[in-house]
Amino acid sequence: MECFVSGRFILALMIAFAAFALNACISQKPWHVEEVTGHLPDLKFSLTADNGRLVTPTTYEGHLLLMYFGFTNCDSECPVSMARLARVMQLLGNDANRVRILFVTLDPGRDTPQVLHRYVTQFDPDRAIGLTGTTSDIERLTKQYRAAYRPRSKIGEAGGIDHGDAVYIFDSQGRARLLATSADSDEHLAQDVRRLLETAH
Amino acid sequence: MDLLYWFTPWEESAPVFIATVVVAALFLRGRARSNPRFQQKLYFWTGLAFIYLVSHTQFDYYAEHQFFIHRLQHLVLHHLGPFLVVLSSPVATLRAGMPEAGQRACRLIAEWKPVQYLLSALCNPVVAVTLFCGLIGFWLLPSVHFTAMIDWRLYRLMNWSMFINGLFFWGIVLHRGPIFSVRLSPGSRIAMMLAVIPPQIVIGAMIFFASSELYPIYTICGRAIGGLGAIADQQIGGIILWIHGAMMSAIGILIVVRGELMQQKH
Known part of the structure; x- marks a missing residue:
């Protein structure tokens, strides 16, 4: 009897496992870029925007946010990534009005709100926002999203700052949903952003 | 840059800090009674210092953002640190440093049947070897590694699991006497x-011979050391696991x- 029960128990366990695996396969969301839902914390910051105002994520509530860490003196990844995000906005058409690009500077010493304003408006005058703050504010934000940033590093003082090329995508509630890189195509990124906008309602 | 800054934790972790302080305090207290050589x-202080330094200082930043430094961190957490701690045979000293109630609680837990079953299963040579290698392989699966490096909770779970597993494995293989009533031959x-x-x-x-980037998370989030390419970083990491990991077995x-x-002889 005992053997029968344990046999049945094992069978039930196997069925449950198979059902779970099948469910996972069916409900798997085929995003083009990396999905990070639940792995990265919700967006939380208090920084100065390029118009000089103090902003928090609630300022952009209802908008899907594309956050990128860079600095205006960067001559390789940052302009390329920002130009790419501007192209994604073009691909989105009218949907782009519900999206904002947040360019967070890693060089707050040089990137004042005015400098940032001049920089971001080159890429998208209406929907790109430059953000700056104290070194510790920016360090806290980069740490939360595992973005490499050493404000005290000597390499930083020499001019160049080593940083990643990740675009952190947050839904309209400020939840981290996707992580895009330069390896992802503009079209794929635009498709994923549009899909995220559709599921927001 | 002041020296003290390097010893401040990159990400504060209360469990790491408390565990280190408690173990250090127990050893200091027990020292008087058990009189270790x-x-x-x-061995004990070097092992404990190594473990603390790689997990609760600015070193952790580099381990998060450079693959080969992450491998160095795990070499200490899974191999060198636990190896040295086990080599110091600290159990008698730590037990002597415990207050009476703590010793009683430890005895009660050790005598509890499910704990005994679990421990004897974990001490099984096949299980111990599989767990030791399986854990290294599991956290290095590209998709698992990606998630573990972005999710701080999984990152900590990874480091803790490596350390505890290391302590267990080296405890079984280096300790001469019976471990949890299991005696293994030399x-x-x-x-x-x-x-x-x-x-x-x-x-x-x-990892060393991979021609493509296996762990793109370091490129995505940025590398700590500029000028070192993704493949070079990966190759150094592979070498550390390949040679230094195996080396610890030879010493053991x-x-x-x-x-x-x-x-x-005696």
Whole structure:
């Protein structure tokens, strides 16, 4: 009897496992870029925007946010990534009005709100926002999203700052949903952003 | 940059801090009663210092953002640190440092049947070897590694699991007396250390010879050391696992052989 029960128990366990695996396969969301839902914390910051105002994520509530860490003196990844995000906005058409690009500077010493304003408006005058703050504010934000940033590093003082090329995508509630890189195509990124906008309602 | 800054934690972790302080305090208290030899004290403090330094200082930043430094961190957490701590045979000293109530609680837990079953299963040579190598392989699966490096909770779980597993494995293979009432012959302890070498070599070589980037998370989030390419970083990491991981087994085997020869002499 005992053997029968344990046999049945094992069978039930196997069925449950198979059902779970099948469910996972069916409900798997085929995003083009990396999905990070639940792995990265919700967006939380208090920084100065390029118009000089103090902003928090609630300022952009209802908008899907594309956050990128860079600095205006960067001559390789940052302009390329920002130009790419501007192209994604073009691909989105009218949907782009519900999206904002947040360019967070890693060089707050040089990137004042005015400098940032001049920089971001080159890429998208209406929907790109430059953000700056104290070194510790920016360090806290980069740490939360595992973005490499050493404000005290000597390499930083020499001019160049080593940083990643990740675009952190947050839904309209400020939840981290996707992580895009330069390896992802503009079209794929635009498709994923549009899909995220559709599921927001 | 002031020196003290390097010793401040990159990400504060109360469990790491509390565990280190408690273990250090127990050892200091127990020292008077159990009177450990100088060598034991040296091994214990070096091991504990290594473990703390790689997990609760600015070193952690580099481990998060450079693959080969992450491998160095795990070399200390899974191999060198636990190895040194076990080599110091600290159990008697730590127990002597515990207050009466703590000792009673430890005895009660150790006598609890489910705990005994679990421990004897974990002490099984096949289980111990599989867990030791399986854990290295599991956290290095590209998709698992990606998630573990972005999710701070999984990152901590990864480091803790490596450390606890290391402590367990080296505890079984280096300790001469019975562990949780399981006594393993010196031959099987040597065989266990030999058995963990090939998987580490294979995983290390697979990473070293990979022509594409296996762990893009470091490029995505940015590398700590500029000028070192993704493949070079990956190759150094692979070499660390390949050679240094296996090296610890060789040292462990020499220690077991020496211990047996010394005993025969007496």
